[in-house]
Amino acid sequence: MSCKNxxxxxxxxxxxxxxxxxxxxxxRNVDTTPDISLVIDGRTLTMALSSDLQDRFVxxxxxxxxxxxxxxxxxxxxxxxxxxxxxxxxxTLAVGDGANDVNMIQAADIGIGISGQEGxxxxxxxxFAISRFKHLxxxxxxxxxxxxxxxxxxxxxxxYKNVAYVNLLFWYQFFCGFSGTAMIDYWLMIFFNLFFxxxxxxxxxxxxxDISAEFLLGVPELxxxxxxxxxx
Numbered sequence: 001m002s003c004k005n006x007x008x009x010x011x012x013x014x015x016x017x018x019x020x021x022x023x024x025x026x027x028r029n030v031d032t033t034p035d036i037s038l039v040i041d042g043r044t045l046t047m048a049l050s051s052d053l054q055d056r057f058v059x060x061x062x063x064x065x066x067x068x069x070x071x072x073x074x075x076x077x078x079x080x081x082x083x084x085x086x087x088x089x090x091x092t093l094a095v096g097d098g099a100n101d102v103n104m105i106q107a108a109d110i111g112i113g114i115s116g117q118e119g120x121x122x123x124x125x126x127x128f129a130i131s132r133f134k135h136l137x138x139x140x141x142x143x144x145x146x147x148x149x150x151x152x153x154x155x156x157x158x159x160y161k162n163v164a165y166v167n168l169l170f171w172y173q174f175f176c177g178f179s180g181t182a183m184i185d186y187w188l189m190i191f192f193n194l195f196f197x198x199x200x201x202x203x204x205x206x207x208x209x210d211i212s213a214e215f216l217l218g219v220p221e222l223x224x225x226x227x228x229x230x231x232x
Contacts (some may be wrong), residue, residue: 001040001048005156009047013056020063038064042072058087077104083111095136096122112136140225142213154205161197 023034038061048057058170061067061084069080072228076194077094081104085092094101094108098118103126105111114124114133123129172183184192216222 001038001044003044003047006047006050006053009044010053010056013048013053013060017056017060017063018072020060024063029149034063034065035091036064039069040067042076045069045072045076045080049076049083054083057075058083060090074100074103077101078107080104081107095133096120096126112139138213138217142216142218145211145216145223145225146209149210150205150208153208154201157204162193165192 001009001012015213018049020034020036037215047053048153069076072080077100081092084090085108091110091167093110093112094104095112095114096105096117097101097114099121101113101122105113105126110124110128113120113123113129115123115129115131130136169183176183211222
């Protein structure tokens with residue numbers, strides 16, 4: 001899309017969106033996904049992100065397999081990320097390799113910087129750093145799955161050991177008539193979480209691997225098990 005004025009941009013958005021909706025409503029295309037890509041330049045993007053066209057642009061974008069925004073400013077990049085996150089209520093991930101991507105990386109829920117010839121500004125502003133774009137697949141499918149399962153198991157174990165400890169003190173109060181008598185020495189209570197039960201959560205959080213890296217890369221569908229509180 002490349003429009004010179006807002007009236008033309010509105011007309012193109014409405015016509016394109018109507019065609020896409022008609023395709024989706026056709027019973028013959030129920031189980032098919034339209035192979036639609038949207039290419040929009042910076043000037044048109046400014047008009048599409050205005051308050052009156054924003055909803056139509058997001059509706060069209062979410063029906064496309066890919067959206068390419070070309071010749072856009074760093075502020076427009078971050079604006080696109082914020083609009084998608086606010087309108088679609090989804091978690092966003094931004095990948096950049098230069099200083100002009102810093103705003104976009106910081107606006108996203110998760111920012112990934114690629115270290116390269118354009119400097120280290122994107123890496124310094126990101127949550128994760130990779131050396132090549134091809135490493136993004138392993139970062140998401142393997143390390144993302146492992147991190148989710150580790151945190152889920154660690155949190156469950158953390159609650160379990162504390163509930164067991166509190167229940168022990170609770171039932172002891174019936175034995176001592178709710179006199180407030182201490183069942184366990186004060187220093188042992190401090191060391192319970194600090195030393196006695198700290199190793200298993202740490203091991204879960206660092207070393208647990210429920211599925212091998214090769215299997216996760218071979219079956220990308222397993223990534224969906226971590227969406228929608230699949231393990232929690």
